[in-house]
Amino acid sequence: MVKLRLKLIFLVFVIVTLTGCWDTKDIDHRLLPVAMGISKEGEEYQVILQVPEPVEGQMKNRIIKESGQTITKTIDTLSGNMESQIDLLHVKVILIDKQLAKEGVKDVISGFMRSRDVSSNALVTICDEDIEKFFNTVSNDLDVNAINLFEFFEKNAGWTPQIALTRVWQVYRSVHSYTHDVAVPIVVSGGSTNIRHMGSAVMKNGKMVETITPDETLLINAFKEESAQGRVEVSDHASVLIISNKTNSKSNFIDDEPSLENVINLKVVLLETKDDHTIELIKEELSTILQERFDGMFTKLQESEADILGLGQHFRNKIPRRELKDWRSKYYQELKMDLSIEIDIQNTGFLKSNSSDLSAN
Amino acid sequence: MGEVSKKVKKRFKNYDDFFQQETYLYKEIVEIMGFNTLINIPKTKDILQEYTKSVHTPDMTLDDFLKTIGEVKEGNIDDAIQSIFEGKLIICSNKGQYVVVDPIPKELNRSIEPPSNENVLQGSQSSFIEDLETNIGLIRKEKTSEKLCVNSYSMGKRQNKKLALLYIEGNVNKDILSEMQNQIEKNIKKELQNQQDLSNILGFSPWLTMSKFHTSELPSEAVKMLLQGRVVLFIDRLPIAFILPSLIWDMFTIENEHNYPYPLMILIRVLRVLGLLTTLIVPGLYVALVAVNPGVLRIEMALSIAQSRQGVPYPALVEVLIMLLILELILEASVRLPKSIGPTITMVGGIILGQAIVDAKLVSNLLIIILAATTIANFTIVGVQNSLSIRLYKYLIVIFASIYGVFGLLAGMLLIIAYLSSLKTFGVSYLNVNLERDVIKR
Numbered sequence: 001m002v003k004l005r006l007k008l009i010f011l012v013f014v015i016v017t018l019t020g021c022w023d024t025k026d027i028d029h030r031l032l033p034v035a036m037g038i039s040k041e042g043e044e045y046q047v048i049l050q051v052p053e054p055v056e057g058q059m060k061n062r063i064i065k066e067s068g069q070t071i072t073k074t075i076d077t078l079s080g081n082m083e084s085q086i087d088l089l090h091v092k093v094i095l096i097d098k099q100l101a102k103e104g105v106k107d108v109i110s111g112f113m114r115s116r117d118v119s120s121n122a123l124v125t126i127c128d129e130d131i132e133k134f135f136n137t138v139s140n141d142l143d144v145n146a147i148n149l150f151e152f153f154e155k156n157a158g159w160t161p162q163i164a165l166t167r168v169w170q171v172y173r174s175v176h177s178y179t180h181d182v183a184v185p186i187v188v189s190g191g192s193t194n195i196r197h198m199g200s201a202v203m204k205n206g207k208m209v210e211t212i213t214p215d216e217t218l219l220i221n222a223f224k225e226e227s228a229q230g231r232v233e234v235s236d237h238a239s240v241l242i243i244s245n246k247t248n249s250k251s252n253f254i255d256d257e258p259s260l261e262n263v264i265n266l267k268v269v270l271l272e273t274k275d276d277h278t279i280e281l282i283k284e285e286l287s288t289i290l291q292e293r294f295d296g297m298f299t300k301l302q303e304s305e306a307d308i309l310g311l312g313q314h315f316r317n318k319i320p321r322r323e324l325k326d327w328r329s330k331y332y333q334e335l336k337m338d339l340s341i342e343i344d345i346q347n348t349g350f351l352k353s354n355s356s357d358l359s360a361n
Numbered sequence: 362m363g364e365v366s367k368k369v370k371k372r373f374k375n376y377d378d379f380f381q382q383e384t385y386l387y388k389e390i391v392e393i394m395g396f397n398t399l400i401n402i403p404k405t406k407d408i409l410q411e412y413t414k415s416v417h418t419p420d421m422t423l424d425d426f427l428k429t430i431g432e433v434k435e436g437n438i439d440d441a442i443q444s445i446f447e448g449k450l451i452i453c454s455n456k457g458q459y460v461v462v463d464p465i466p467k468e469l470n471r472s473i474e475p476p477s478n479e480n481v482l483q484g485s486q487s488s489f490i491e492d493l494e495t496n497i498g499l500i501r502k503e504k505t506s507e508k509l510c511v512n513s514y515s516m517g518k519r520q521n522k523k524l525a526l527l528y529i530e531g532n533v534n535k536d537i538l539s540e541m542q543n544q545i546e547k548n549i550k551k552e553l554q555n556q557q558d559l560s561n562i563l564g565f566s567p568w569l570t571m572s573k574f575h576t577s578e579l580p581s582e583a584v585k586m587l588l589q590g591r592v593v594l595f596i597d598r599l600p601i602a603f604i605l606p607s608l609i610w611d612m613f614t615i616e617n618e619h620n621y622p623y624p625l626m627i628l629i630r631v632l633r634v635l636g637l638l639t640t641l642i643v644p645g646l647y648v649a650l651v652a653v654n655p656g657v658l659r660i661e662m663a664l665s666i667a668q669s670r671q672g673v674p675y676p677a678l679v680e681v682l683i684m685l686l687i688l689e690l691i692l693e694a695s696v697r698l699p700k701s702i703g704p705t706i707t708m709v710g711g712i713i714l715g716q717a718i719v720d721a722k723l724v725s726n727l728l729i730i731i732l733a734a735t736t737i738a739n740f741t742i743v744g745v746q747n748s749l750s751i752r753l754y755k756y757l758i759v760i761f762a763s764i765y766g767v768f769g770l771l772a773g774m775l776l777i778i779a780y781l782s783s784l785k786t787f788g789v790s791y792l793n794v795n796l797e798r799d800v801i802k803r
Contacts, residue, residue, distance in 0.1 A: 015764065016764065024653050026670065026676055027651045027652070027667045030667075054664075090656065
């Protein structure tokens with residue numbers, strides 16, 4: 001009985017001492033940065049953090065920056081100089097300077113994955129201007145909403161389908177995968193909307209190699225079945241609202257020649273027309289526009305050897321593993337892409353439109 | 362005055378409520394004695410006189426009459442004394458013979474009233490009272506069955522506390538029943554006053570944090586349990602049915618719900634399960650999210666919590682414990698307080714204290730919301746003792762959460778479930794959900 005009691009006391013003691021629970025800091029003693037900017041000057045990283053802070057019942061943004069040899073060291077220096085501890089768990093957006101992106105972000109991203117300080121679910125973006133200037137403009141003009149930068153990319157808030165959504169882990173995957181690259185959105189500050197979306201950067205093995213326009217990013221999102229909902233698409237004679245998209249792929253690998261058949265089904269609603277055109281014409285026109293746009297983009301991607309559509313995934317079971325590493329340089333170049341875009345006009349709004357088979361009426 | 366009455370009088374000289382009166386039966390003097398606090402004397406006398414008339418035959422004597430109303434005893438007065446303490450009346454003749462009879466008792470019981478601890482919506486409103494016989498009667502009234510059996514025991518050294526054991530023959534598991542009967546008979550000399558004594562007699566550990574008895578003051582509830590094959594125990598002078606074995610599902614069900622449509626019944630029960638989980642988890646979750654794992658929160662939530670905690674001097678655990686303690690005090694006080702002052706203290710405690718404590722920045726206002734939700738959810742659980750146990754368990758989870766965060770929540774829940782599953786009443790697990798399949802037809 002005495003022995004049991006001793007054991008119990010020991011266990012309770014162990015529970016308390018082994019955890020280090022006296023080290024935990026309450027949420028109000030932590031700084032929770034929402035966005036983090038990284039640029040490189042010479043050999044040193046410059047890190048800028050956007051921290052929302054409550055001031056008199058309102059959230060205000062605070063910008064803090066520091067430079068150092070490594071990112072973690074820089075954060076540590078910042079933390080030492082601040083009144084609270086910096087907790088990077090809530091960093092939702094990581095902005096990378098365009099120059100750094102061109103040099104390659106492999107080390108930075110690997111660092112994030114290794115240390116687990118930053119959630120691997122954080123979004124990666126590229127900033128096409130001086131990062132400090134970007135942060136200052138963004139947070140000064142809109143200090144009412146302290147997390148605007150994060151909400152810009154949030155799927156249930158400010159996100160629109162022509163913005164690519166790429167997480168830290170996806171960038172990390174693209175660094176190490178033979179067959180999968182990523183598109184990363186590019187933003188600059190300015191304009192009446194504070195943040196301007198400039199399109200996407202194509203990242204191959206962690207390096208920025210090419211840029212694509214927002215419209216092309218939309219196609220990528222539609223291709224990947226990221227919802228392209230609510231997006232207005234304009235052709236010469238009409239504008240339509242995309243309400244649903246679906247992609248079907250079929251891959252073939254015959255005689256070392258990869259080919260892919262793709263069908264993108266778009267369900268659209270007619271919004272506006274110029275003159276009286278038949279539904280068939282609008283369909284055909286829209287389909288042609290999108291197809292041309294896709295072909296142009298695909299050629300560009302093939303030239304830059306970046307597989308952001310993840311097409312190589314369809315051939316992983318057809319190409320032997322040791323040859324798979326040549327996917328980007330060899331097979332991807334030879335890939336025959338047969339894309340057809342099928343458009344279904346679900347309704348024409350509150351008005352009737354001319355249709356060839358309805359014209360008899 | 363006869364030998365017997367002298368002895369009895371001597372024995373009761375320190376009992377001022379003892380009475381001894383002479384009266385005439387068949388033109389002979391007899392003495393009647395007993396406690397005037399337990400016996401309604403005038404009515405008893407009337408009945409006695411009326412009875413003599415009704416059995417009157419021309420050559421009837423007192424001796425014959427005494428034989429008709431009870432066993433005539435002589436000499437030894439121990440029986441007489443014991444009977445007097447039990448509230449019986451002694452009729453003693455001049456020859457030293459006496460008879461023990463049941464008098465008209467004084468009305469010392471309250472009438473059958475609506476339950477005071479368990480509210481019933483749209484259902485049978487009668488509840489048990491202190492009198493054992495009335496309670497058994499209530500059950501017989503509710504369930505007229507030839508199979509309803511009652512075993513009575515007199516517990517204690519002086520054998521003066523009555524215990525009744527009810528079961529429905531054929532529904533109950535015979536092994537469990539006989540084990541229970543043996544246990545009671547083995548400990549029949551032990552004193553019995555309350556639930557703790559009963560649990561001692563049945564051989565349960567006194568250190569259980571979850572009662573092994575399901576208690577109820579509703580006859581309908583007790584009858585439902587009897588029909589399920591459980592055993593109901595009554596202690597004299599306690600208006601509660603002790604139902605054995607108690608199961609976890611009893612926390613969520615009331616017999617009366619069967620008066621509602623089926624879907625509504627299910628919804629109400631789901632609500633109670635949610636109430637249980639809320640009580641257990643929410644305070645711990647607050648501690649875990651605020652102190653250990655803020656990364657789990659959405660950023661908007663994290664910021665607003667951080668904002669509401671600005672200037673709060675304590676760590677989250679201390680903050681939660683302080684507020685929980687104050688709430689427990691309010692709860693305990695409102696039980697003690699007379700009904701007329703109850704609402705006042707609720708207002709002072711709930712609104713004024715809550716508002717002031719937030720204004721004074723002692724705790725965050727989010728915590729007030731959380732504690733209010735916890736306390737309210739606590740009372741969705743059926744049974745006073747069950748909800749007390751759950752109230753206790755939530756502290757375990759709070760402490761684990763403060764050490765291990767969200768993982769601690771899980772560990773605490775696991776520990777509680779492990780504890781509950783370790784409970785067994787006469788071989789029936791507390792977590793049993795199908796008593797009929799697992800136990801009765803075993």
